[in-house]
Amino acid sequence: DTAVSQTPKYLVTQMGNDKSIKCEQNLGHDTMYWYKQDSKKFLKIMFSYNNKELIINETVPNRFSPKSPDKAHLNLHINSLELGDSAVYFCASSQETSGIFYNEQFFGPGTRLTVL
Amino acid sequence: AQSVTQLDSHVSVSEGTPVLLRCNYSSSYSPSLFWYVQHPNKGLQLLLKYTSAATLVKGINGFEAEFKKSETSFHLTKPSAHMSDAAEYFCVVSDYPPNSGNTPLVFGKGTRLSVIA
Numbered sequence: 001d002t003a004v005s006q007t008p009k010y011l012v013t014q015m016g017n018d019k020s021i022k023c024e025q026n027l028g029h030d031t032m033y034w035y036k037q038d039s040k041k042f043l044k045i046m047f048s049y050n051n052k053e054l055i056i057n058e059t060v061p062n063r064f065s066p067k068s069p070d071k072a073h074l075n076l077h078i079n080s081l082e083l084g085d086s087a088v089y090f091c092a093s094s095q096e097t098s099g100i101f102y103n104e105q106f107f108g109p110g111t112r113l114t115v116l
Numbered sequence: 117a118q119s120v121t122q123l124d125s126h127v128s129v130s131e132g133t134p135v136l137l138r139c140n141y142s143s144s145y146s147p148s149l150f151w152y153v154q155h156p157n158k159g160l161q162l163l164l165k166y167t168s169a170a171t172l173v174k175g176i177n178g179f180e181a182e183f184k185k186s187e188t189s190f191h192l193t194k195p196s197a198h199m200s201d202a203a204e205y206f207c208v209v210s211d212y213p214p215n216s217g218n219t220p221l222v223f224g225k226g227t228r229l230s231v232i233a
Binding site for chain 1: 158204225
């Protein structure tokens with residue numbers, strides 16, 4: 001069984017389109033994250049949700065909107081895609097207490113987004 | 117604010133020889149430190165973590181790291197490299213200000229480990 005799954009694995013789209021990436025975890029964790037990994041492999045956190053509430057919202061364009069319908073899902077919707085959005089996006093989850101982030105994060109396999 | 121510097125972007129070793137991946141960090145309070153590994157086209161996997169317990173931390177696959185506060189270092193080592201160790205390795209820090217939860221994870225830029233047969 002896959003612990004953290006993302007769909008799709010690859011996404012190729014035109015500039016200006018709107019797209020979504022889905023993430024699901026079956027670990028029973030209460031905290032989920034989205035990270036962006038650029039072409040130089042640099043990983044940066046974008047968002048974090050704890051029990052469906054947004055607790056981290058780093059400086060990302062407001063074209064990116066996370067949505068958490070329940071504790072097991074954290075989807076990422078991107079409006080008006082730009083060339084610079086091309087990257088690998090990773091979802092992760094962990095079991096945290098009171099916003100303390102030192103527990104192991106389990107990562108999904110990533111979604112490679114290419115904007116043409 | 118916390119930060120992490122991985123001193124080598126690429127390390128190449130022969131199979132069976134020791135591995136050393138260097139990491140220096142900065143933090144204002146009590147850091148938690150991690151090493152994650154990313155195999156090609158895969159997600160990240162935790163190798164080991166330090167959270168203010170023993171300074172020598174043992175992880176999976178024979179890796180270990182030593183927290184040295186005086187040197188602000190958390191280097192990753194393995195006595196004998198295997199071909200399967202070839203991957204990208206990330207040093208990660210999270211700080212812990214008083215009366216507050218930990219800060220989010222901050223990743224280093226990664227070190228690519230190549231293992232030569």
